[in-house]
Amino acid sequence: MTYNCIVLVKQVPDTANISGKTMKDDGTVDRAALPAIFNPEDLNALEMALQVKEQHGGQVTVLTMGPPRAAEVLREALYRGADRVILLSDRKFAGSDTLATSYALKCAVERTGDYDLVFCGRQAIDGDTAQVGPQVAEKLALPQITYAESIQALQGSDIVVQRAFPLGKETVKCTLPCLLTVVSSANRPRPPSARRMIAYKLAATPLECPALLQQWPEFETAEALDRYLAERDQKIPVWTAADIGADEEKLGLHGSPTKVLKIDYVVLETSDSRQVPATPEGASALVRELIQDHIL
Amino acid sequence: MAENFFTDNLDLQFRLDQLDLSQVVEISEDGYRYHDQYPLAPRNYADAKDNYRLLLNVLGEICATCVAPRAAEADEEGAQFHDGRVTYAAATQEALDLLRQAELTGTVLPWEYGGLNLPGTIYRLMIEIVSRAEAGLMTVFGLQEIAATIEEFGSEAMKARLLPRFARGEVTGAMVLTEPDAGSDLGAVQTRATLRAEPFDFAQDRPPGAAYAETTGGWRLNGVKRFITNGGADVLLVLARSEPESKDARGLSLFLVEADETVHIRRIEHKLGVRSSPTCEIQFSDTPAQLIGKRRFGLIRYAMSMMNGARLAVAAQALGIAEAAYREASRYAEKRVQFGQPIRAIPAVYRMLLSMRGEIEATRALVCETGRWVDLHKAYEQCVRQGENPDPADRQRHKQADRLATVLTPLAKYYATEMGNRVCYQAMQIHGGAGYMREFNVERHYRDVRVTSIYEGTSQLQIVASTGGLLGHALDDLLNEWAALDYGAELAALQGQVAEATALLNQCIDRLKGEKERALIDYYAADLADVAVYVINCWLMLRDARLAGRKREMARVYIAETLPKIRGKAAVLQAIDPAPLQARDLILAESFDFAQDKSF
Numbered sequence: 050m051t052y053n054c055i056v057l058v059k060q061v062p063d064t065a066n067i068s069g070k071t072m073k074d075d076g077t078v079d080r081a082a083l084p085a086i087f088n089p090e091d092l093n094a095l096e097m098a099l100q101v102k103e104q105h106g107g108q109v110t111v112l113t114m115g116p117p118r119a120a121e122v123l124r125e126a127l128y129r130g131a132d133r134v135i136l137l138s139d140r141k142f143a144g145s146d147t148l149a150t151s152y153a154l155k156c157a158v159e160r161t162g163d164y165d166l167v168f169c170g171r172q173a174i175d176g177d178t179a180q181v182g183p184q185v186a187e188k189l190a191l192p193q194i195t196y197a198e199s200i201q202a203l204q205g206s207d208i209v210v211q212r213a214f215p216l217g218k219e220t221v222k223c224t225l226p227c228l229l230t231v232v233s234s235a236n237r238p239r240p241p242s243a244r245r246m247i248a249y250k251l252a253a254t255p256l257e258c259p260a261l262l263q264q265w266p267e268f269e270t271a272e273a274l275d276r277y278l279a280e281r282d283q284k285i286p287v288w289t290a291a292d293i294g295a296d297e298e299k300l301g302l303h304g305s306p307t308k309v310l311k312i313d314y315v316v317l318e319t320s321d322s323r324q325v326p327a328t329p330e331g332a333s334a335l336v337r338e339l340i341q342d343h344i345l
Numbered sequence: 346m347a348e349n350f351f352t353d354n355l356d357l358q359f360r361l362d363q364l365d366l367s368q369v370v371e372i373s374e375d376g377y378r379y380h381d382q383y384p385l386a387p388r389n390y391a392d393a394k395d396n397y398r399l400l401l402n403v404l405g406e407i408c409a410t411c412v413a414p415r416a417a418e419a420d421e422e423g424a425q426f427h428d429g430r431v432t433y434a435a436a437t438q439e440a441l442d443l444l445r446q447a448e449l450t451g452t453v454l455p456w457e458y459g460g461l462n463l464p465g466t467i468y469r470l471m472i473e474i475v476s477r478a479e480a481g482l483m484t485v486f487g488l489q490e491i492a493a494t495i496e497e498f499g500s501e502a503m504k505a506r507l508l509p510r511f512a513r514g515e516v517t518g519a520m521v522l523t524e525p526d527a528g529s530d531l532g533a534v535q536t537r538a539t540l541r542a543e544p545f546d547f548a549q550d551r552p553p554g555a556a557y558a559e560t561t562g563g564w565r566l567n568g569v570k571r572f573i574t575n576g577g578a579d580v581l582l583v584l585a586r587s588e589p590e591s592k593d594a595r596g597l598s599l600f601l602v603e604a605d606e607t608v609h610i611r612r613i614e615h616k617l618g619v620r621s622s623p624t625c626e627i628q629f630s631d632t633p634a635q636l637i638g639k640r641r642f643g644l645i646r647y648a649m650s651m652m653n654g655a656r657l658a659v660a661a662q663a664l665g666i667a668e669a670a671y672r673e674a675s676r677y678a679e680k681r682v683q684f685g686q687p688i689r690a691i692p693a694v695y696r697m698l699l700s701m702r703g704e705i706e707a708t709r710a711l712v713c714e715t716g717r718w719v720d721l722h723k724a725y726e727q728c729v730r731q732g733e734n735p736d737p738a739d740r741q742r743h744k745q746a747d748r749l750a751t752v753l754t755p756l757a758k759y760y761a762t763e764m765g766n767r768v769c770y771q772a773m774q775i776h777g778g779a780g781y782m783r784e785f786n787v788e789r790h791y792r793d794v795r796v797t798s799i800y801e802g803t804s805q806l807q808i809v810a811s812t813g814g815l816l817g818h819a820l821d822d823l824l825n826e827w828a829a830l831d832y833g834a835e836l837a838a839l840q841g842q843v844a845e846a847t848a849l850l851n852q853c854i855d856r857l858k859g860e861k862e863r864a865l866i867d868y869y870a871a872d873l874a875d876v877a878v879y880v881i882n883c884w885l886m887l888r889d890a891r892l893a894g895r896k897r898e899m900a901r902v903y904i905a906e907t908l909p910k911i912r913g914k915a916a917v918l919q920a921i922d923p924a925p926l927q928a929r930d931l932i933l934a935e936s937f938d939f940a941q942d943k944s945f
Contacts, residue, residue: 086347239446239447240403240406240407240411240443240446240447241403241447242403242446242447242448243399243400243403243404243447243448243449243452243461244385244448244461245448246399246400246403247385247396247399247400247461248384248385250395250396250399265391265392267388267389267391281384
């Protein structure tokens with residue numbers, strides 16, 4: 050039996066490589082100055098889906114919601130082995146919190162057609178909420194297996210998954226279709242394939258075509274480029290709110306109950322050090338003090 | 346941004362930008378006609394070049410993020426040998442798996458076999474990047490020459506069966522040439538190849554799938570090979586004596602062997618460097634083999650062609666190691682504070698850094714320029730093989746490419762590997778005592794680079810290989826071409842100096858050429874090779890100086906450092922003193938008895 054997999058991915062600022070230059074004076078992240086990357090655990094989710102495809106056959110479809118630039122992660126997904134990619138992009142999605150995002154993703158997943166498995170990374174490194182995967186599962190009325198580390202068995206419509214926690218592992222069995230959120234210890238994501246990179250380097254959304262035409266003047270006209278991409282299945286479709294039949298009230302700022310009140314700029318700095326006597330009394334005094342300061 | 350050994354190397358990118366392979370690619374892509382048949386084939390040269398950048402980018406990221414961080418581990422564990430089987434260190438195996446997943450194998454093979462039809466020059470930029478990450482890994486990754494040799498000289502059936510597997514990275518190869526008594530002198534190879542009188546029934550002897558039906562007769566190999574890099578490979582190209590009466594190179598043929606139980610690995614070597622690369626001793630016991638090409642052409646044609654490719658690969662390897670060592674030294678010099686300042690502020694230290702940087706950039710230019718001629722020569726050969734009738738201009742260009750490839754390849758190998766040794770020496774020097782310790786990467790680079798001026802032909806052999814071409818003024822056209830370029834007023838003085846050095850080179854050539862005694866020529870050939878390669882590098886640096894301000898300063902520094910060396914070597918050549926040859930016996934005599942010494 051073959052399995053159709055959908056992988057939900059996100060383009061995120063590379064928060065692991067923040068230097069002085071990428072923080073604004075108010076302590077927020079200057080997204081424009083940060084390189085945008087494939088959310089790391091989404092790569093683990095994609096890898097798990099690709100392995101399912103390699104072992105059992107089927108199709109891997111990758112979906113992302115984001116600004117036009119998010120097509121970059123879709124190309125990366127193609128380079129790694131995705132069969133089909135879709136960009137969900139519309140000004141109406143802007144400002145979505147996890148609830149509005151998962152609603153939009155749910156509508157999009159329903160539109161992609163038959164599927165057996167939905168994969169998400171456990172959480173994104175920008176918001177770090179780990180909410181979108183579970184919320185999408187709820188809205189699709191799918192069973193969800195969070196913290197998935199490995200698929201131990203996949204047969205017919207049964208799946209056995211091992212979940213990983215800080216203090217242990219749990220093995221669960223579930224009936225398809227279901228949604229998995231995948232942790233970073235699940236696998237080592239494959240590198241992009243050089244051959245697929247060459248094959249898909251022109252893959253583009255309609256929004257990107259003018260820039261592509263400028264880079265490759267030999268196509269001469271937009272129509273010629275469009276025809277070339279269409280013949281090679283390299284047009285990345287962009288779905289809008291209307292395309293996925295979403296209720297606009299549930300999207301964007303409208304549909305987002307989360308409000309950010311304020312952002313604190315926390316600077317962690319070491320100040321002077323203090324010698325604590327290496328005696329039981331010294332240690333107790335330190336513990337008392339830490340309790341008083343609400344640190345312990 | 347993730348680390349990347351391509352995007353962090355501005356000189357390498359500059360080199361790629363400047364590199365003009367349009368003629369080569371035009372021919373190798375058959376006027377870009379392959380694009381309709383193979384979706385990955387480029388539409389035009391700009392497209393091809395864009396693809397090269399993509400490839401180098403993927404490779405650069407894998408090397409920086411996965412391979413280099415585990416290089417010390419690969420070195421420490423090294424290749425292993427147990428129960429007759431060779432295994433790679435865990436880190437090496439992981440790196441190979443990654444390179445295979447990234448589909449970076451078989452890149453130089455033609456499209457029809459699943460390759461990327463990559464010009465050798467680009468492939469060598471890849472080798473440089475791999476070697477910067479882990480020098481030992483290069484000996485496995487860098488053996489794509491084996492597949493290329495099968496492609497060039499093997500039978501159609503061999504190609505159809507093996508090349509797609511090389512392209513998918515399912516098999517690796519090894520060049521099996523050296524023997525205990527045949528090192529530099531490969532003509533002395535003793536491994537015997539015998540043609541069985543009755544046709545050999547391969548079907549009986551082989552597992553299904555490995556059909557040998559296309560052979561007209563079964564060859565069997567017997568003998569011992571030594572110092573075989575990656576000897577545990579699946580596909581071996583073995584040099585063996587097919588003509589029992591012969592004693593020299595003309596009795597040797599090249600054979601294809603697919604490793605089986607008759608190929609016995611006896612041991613692997615414990616080496617100073619490139620420890621992740623298994624260096625094997627192999628015994629062949631009645632091993633079935635297929636002839637590559639024609640009998641008697643094994644060494645003089647096929648193995649030489651394979652080695653020429655591998656020589657440039659080793660040049661690129663040395664360059665990669667030098668790049669790694671330079672970066673270690675540069676970082677260290679920035680952090681290490683002595684006398685109240687980072688040591689890179691000290692003239693004696695930054696002098697070394699400048700010198701290293703100049704040599705590395707010169708070498709990169711040299712390896713690329715050499716590669717361009719080698720690629721052009723190969724492209725023309727392909728035209729000839731396809732029966733195309735070249736016009737006189739092309740024929741002349743073909744000849745020029747042949748001449749230049751022949752003389753530049755050994756010079757590039759010689760210079761790059763000696764340069765690598767010099768740079769690693771200086772890099773350790775900058776580290777001081779710390780660099781002598783295992784904890785610092787420079788200690789590994791120093792060990793790894795040492796073999797580059799030894800294997801694939803020692804530096805001394807490269808000099809021999811280049812002497813004929815140099816004495817025949819093979820470089821003249823190229824040097825004249827460079828001298829005729831417009832360098833502008835600002836570089837005029839520098840251009841004058843390099844032109845003067847070129848005149849010196851020509852005087853040296855004519856002086857040595859006029860020498861009757863062969864031993865004298867051989868003795869002083871090393872100085873001639875030095876002068877020649879320095880002059881070439883000065884022109885290459887000057888050429889770059891036209892394009893960027895930083896390159897102009899680099900050229901100034903490099904040429905200022907190099908001209909005195911040219912003049913010094915030229916002085917030696919103009920004097921040609923026979924004294925060392927005459928005094929040799931006396932000086933090198935094993936015992937030296939002053940009492941009996943009558944030479945006073």
